[in-house]
Amino acid sequence: MDKIPILRFGHFLLVTIQVDLYDRLALNLESDLIQMVSKTQARGVLIDISALSIVDSFMGRIIGNIAGMSKIMDAQTVVVGMQPAVAITLIELGLELKGVYTALNVEKGMSLLQSKISLPDEDLDNIE
Amino acid sequence: MDLFKALSKKRSRLLELWMQYQLADISLREDLMENEELRAQSEELLDAFLKAVTDKNVENVDDPTYEPIIEILSGISISRARQGYSPKETGNYVFSLRDAILQVWQAEFSNDLAVLFAATLKLNKLFDNLGIITFETFIKGREEVILRQTDEISEISTPVIRVWDNILALPIIGTLDSSRTQIVMENLLQQIVDTGSSIAILDISGVPAVDSLVAQHLLKTVAATRLMGAECIISGIRPEIAQTVVHLGIDLSNIITKATLASALKQAYNMLQLEVRKVQK
Amino acid sequence: MIVVLNKESIPIDKEQDVVLFRNRVKEYTIKIGMGVVNQTKLITAASELVRNILKYAGKGTVLIEIISSGRQNGIRLVFSDKGPGISDVPLAMKDGFSTGKSLGLGLPGARRLVNEFDIKSTVGKGTTVTILKWKNG
Structure with a gap:
């Protein structure tokens, strides 16, 4: 697998990371995702890491980068589905993912995004 | 012989x-x-x-x-x-x-x-x-x-209670050392995932003393809860605890703290936009 | 007294090795019945250290050992490389310090995630980092 699929949901993009990424793949994801944000004018990015058993500082940096880059392109990033063991480890490691929103699952992440960005009403209808 | x-x-x-x-x-x-x-x-x-x-x-x-x-x-x-x-x-x-x-x-x-x-x-x-x-x-x-x-003690002493849809409460009784904190954190986070709760209330009325080490453990638990995407409220702050926290110069300003479990619950209802009202007859 | 029950040496020379190596460590943690949080802590620490090898030395080896001391079992990992070495170890152990372009959490972060941490480095000769995580530590 050379690319992580990025799904488009109306104004949002959804990325589900299913495998432990090696560095090249993670860097590819970062640039692909930013390209997609620009191309689709997305307002929000959901990164589902529920299948990830390890997030080290490199992976944390990629997530932080994506959030930071998206933000200056007017899109908010929400990381969803972090495993408890991963959360405990990241805190101990000293990586708090500042500036990144988090949610328990995709559904909660989606409503968090909707509350963070004000979409015109007709657009909201189109999402359904 | x-x-x-x-x-x-x-x-x-x-x-x-x-x-x-x-x-x-x-x-x-x-x-x-x-x-x-x-x-x-x-x-x-x-x-x-x-x-x-x-x-x-x-x-x-x-x-x-x-x-x-x-x-x-x-x-x-x-x-x-x-x-x-x-x-x-x-x-x-x-x-x-x-x-x-x-x-x-x-x-x-x-x-x-x-x-x-x-x-x-x-x-x-x-x-x-x-x-x-x-x-x-x-x-x-x-x-x-x-x-x-x-x-057995460390297991029974950390029950996680589901007090409402989306709200968990965890009364901590006894001293919080690092191995206790680890168990508390694991239990709490796992329950958050299992129940999909977005608010956790950590009640420390049963913790005899809060020193800088205990405070650090609490801060870690709150930070980990937030990383998962849930909010954490700390309740049961007794006057003595408030005094030591300030005297020791521990910064709890990033955490929502409440004096009682009741007021923490009220805050949780607020955050979930719920309202508790007397039935009008 | 620490007894080594099982050992294996894994060469590290390309970035794909990181994920393979992590899986190998995971197999060992499962073998001794380590809980999922300690597993994650150990593997994350290992991941940080193995990345350091790739970043600063280019290649190296990791020795994985299952060890036993009294009633406890644990895993010990020894990361060695023949890279440039670290001139100021105490400084490198500080949070937020990095000579590369990273967050500078690797060494101090890894130390917080394990029970025992030891680093030996000689400039021009290389670096050896040893970490140990007990099953219930």
Whole structure:
């Protein structure tokens, strides 16, 4: 697998990371995702890491980068589905993912995004 | 003449004497073990003893012939530790066998004092060693009890309660050390995932004191909860705790703190945009 | 007294090795029955250190050992490389310090995630980092 699929949901993009990424793949994801944000004018990015058993500082940096880059392109990033063991480890490691929103699952992440960005009403209808 | 071998012929007399000594002990715990059971246990140990000990190996407890004795003795000692016997009672059990042996020898060999003296010295030495083994395994048995209880305490003392849809509460009772914090954190985060709750209330009214280390553990728990995407409220801040927190210069300003569980719950309702109202009749 | 029950040496020379190596460590943690949080802590620490090897030395080896001490079992990992070495170890152990372009959490972060941490480095000769995580530590 050379690319992580990025799904488009109306104004949002959804990325589900299913495998432990090696560095090249993670860097590819970062640039692909930013390209997609620009191309689709997305307002929000959901990164589902529920299948990830390890997030080290490199992976944390990629997530932080994506959030930071998206933000200056007017899109908010929400990381969803972090495993408890991963959360405990990241805190101990000293990586708090500042500036990144988090949610328990995709559904909660989606409503968090909707509350963070004000979409015109007709657009909201189109999402359904 | 092998005084130890000679004992085999006196088995029933020995057992009888040993039982007498044991039963004469005023501290005997009939509540913990039936006399029948005690007799069976003593017989087993005595048989192993008579079979193994000879004049040749008596000075070497590490000899393989002693393995059955040590095994039985350890088993008895560990089970006595679990049953709640005191070390004295367990010690008396072993040492009274020596008294029984000495009495048998005295009756048989009092005409040859030199032989009796030499054998008695060896016997004492042997029982010193057996006594040490008894105490060692006894303490090991106690340690196992303590370890098991420690595990139980840390498990029962951190229940996670689902107080409302989307709201979990976790009353912490007792001191928060780092291993406790780890268990608390794991339980809490797992429950958050399992129930999909977005708010967790950590009630510390049962925590006797908050020092900078405990505060650090609390801060970690809150940070981990937030990383998962849930919010954490700390309640049960008693006046003394507020005082120490400020005096120690601990910064809790990034955390939602409430004095009582009730006000934390109110805050949680607010965050979920819920309202509790009196029914209008 | 620490007894080594099992050992294996894994060479590290390309970035794909990181994920393979992590999986190998995971197999060992499962073998001794380590809980999922301690597993994650150990593997994350290992991941940080193995990345350091790739970043600063280019290649190296990791020795994985299952060890036993009294009633405890654990895993010990020894990361060694023949890279440039670290001139100021105490400084490198500080949070937020990095000579490369990273967050500078690797070494100090890894230390917080394990029970025992030891680092030896000689400039021009290389670096050896040893970490140990007990099953219930």
